[in-house]
Amino acid sequence: MRTLLILGGGTAGTMVANKLHKRLPRDEWTITVVDRDDDHPYQPGFLFVPFGTYESDEIVRSRHHFIADGVTLVYGEIDRVSPDDRVVHLEDGRELDYDYLVIATGTSPRPDQTPGMLGSEWHKSVFDFYTLEGATGLEKALDHFDHGRLVVHICEMPIKCPVAPLEFTFLAEAWLREQGLRDRVELTYVTPLDGTFTKPVASAHLGGMLEERKVEVVTDFMVESVDPDRKVLVSYDEREVPFDLLVTVPVNMGAEFVARSGLGDELNYVPVDKHTLLSTAYDTIFAIGDASNIPASKAGSVAHFAVEVFVDNFLEHVAGLPMTGAFDGHANCFVESGDDKALLIDFNYDTEPLPGKYPIPHVGPMSLLKETHANHLGKLAFRHIYWNVLLPGHPIPLPALMSMAGKEVPDAPNTDSREA
Known part of the structure; x- marks a missing residue:
């Protein structure tokens, strides 16, 4: 029997497990998925929680419910991968052997990477909305916010769902109008980019939409720190942006075990061929979804389209054939x-x-x-x-x-x- 081990039971990992379960001979292969817990969040739903559109129980379901019967689901924290030995070590001492490994552990916000962000104002006047805790806390904060400066901020790229901060800004502007508060709130969008988005045509269009809504845009802002006492963002070139309520997108990074395993770049993303998603270092390891370093958006749609190409490629690869599919970053x-x-x-x-x-x-x-x-x-x-x-x-x-x-x-x- 050969073993396919999938690290991460989120969007990409679940799709890979379910699609390959249908395609791989069950008398020749076992498939195992590893994740830390049984909670599978619908992450696009976090955007709507601060505005009361979704309740938390509408966007979190049991992970095991979506894993096909016949696929083993293991709960545990991953300590490291030993790629030369083809072994994954869990923090509790368990070891999982594999013939082929798919890393699909995504990317996560890391507020600890920006000095001062996790200071005295964290989840008081400084919030993220990329976690359920941050989104629900932000809903309560907005309920009590009736004037001042609301700043939407991106620390650095890449981030999960790069349009989400823009979406939050548009939704916040509309919500403030609905509440009769728009004239009492200064709305500012702060980005490290030279425009509102990474692509010129869309950036110009989205920037025009912000201008129509009278949203101030601060570009090329590389944040050095958050000063929680003065409630200001400070950039490396010493510019400052004050806030009364800060909605920030912290630095996003891949999983720590990727770094401990020597498999990642400086942000813990796994270097892969951008068309086949095969590791550039090991021909038994793939990385898919947000866990890889491909130059595409870290978004669920990219994971979905990539998996469609990956499945046929994987079957060719394990059969000793050249991979004929080429993902285009869709x-x-x-x-x-x-x-x-x-x-x-x-x-x-x-x-x-x-x-x-x-x-x-x-x-x-x-x-x-x-x-x-x-x-x-x-x-x-x-x-x-x-x-x-x-x-x-x-x-x-x-x-x-x-x-x-x-x-x-x-x-x-x-x-x-x-x-x-």
Whole structure:
């Protein structure tokens, strides 16, 4: 018997386990998934918790419920991987052998990496919303916030779901208007980027939306520390941004065991081939989802599309054949913009988000780079799809690789667009 060991039972790890369980001969393979606990959060739901849209029990379910029968689920903290021996060591002393290893332990916010962030104001006037604890605490803080300066802040890139801070800003602006507080609150968006997003066309479009909503944007801000006593963000070039309520996205890093195992880069992400997701150091190790260092968004859609390519590649690889699939970095993200509207962006390694229609060219029903109510409904509907279709490994009728069909590509400056 050969053993496939999957570290991490989140989005990517669960999909890999369920899809390969259907494809690998059960009399030749065992599949084991390792995670620290049985709580599987629907992470896109954290964004909505501060505004009362979701309760915590709506976005956290039992991990084992989504793992296929016949796949072993092991609970425990991972201490390290011994790749030369093909052994994973757990902190309680257990050892798990493997023939092939998939690292899918994601990325996590690390407020400890920024001096002062975990100071006296943590979860008082300084919050994250990338954890359930932070999101629920922020909901209570917003209930008592009626004036002052609300700052939305990103420490550094890459981060999990890079559009989420923008979404929070748009939702907060709409919520403040609904509460009759917008004129009493100064809203500021602080980013280490030179614009609002990593891709120029989308950055200009989203930046224009912030300007329309009278949101101040502070760019190229590399945070050095948070001063909790004075309630200011301090940058390395000594600029300061004061706040009354700070909603921050801490530094994101991969799992610590990756560093202890000598498998990661400076942020604990596993270096892999960006098309096959195979480790650049070991041909028995793959990293998928947020755990890898591929130059794509750390988002659930990327994990989903990557898994679709990975499964066939893995079957070829373990059969001793060349891997013929090439993941293109496809990302597909709804961007909540408030007032029951959202945008949709669709892009990959080489092509930035463009306007158009998705998934059916000229028809949609989703519009790309345009605020619509249909996109908002699509964002909300995805929670049902996530639990009932995506995690179980059922097919979704969307291409894993990005298509240019339906996208409007500018021919040249000052000319009309054409649809590809």
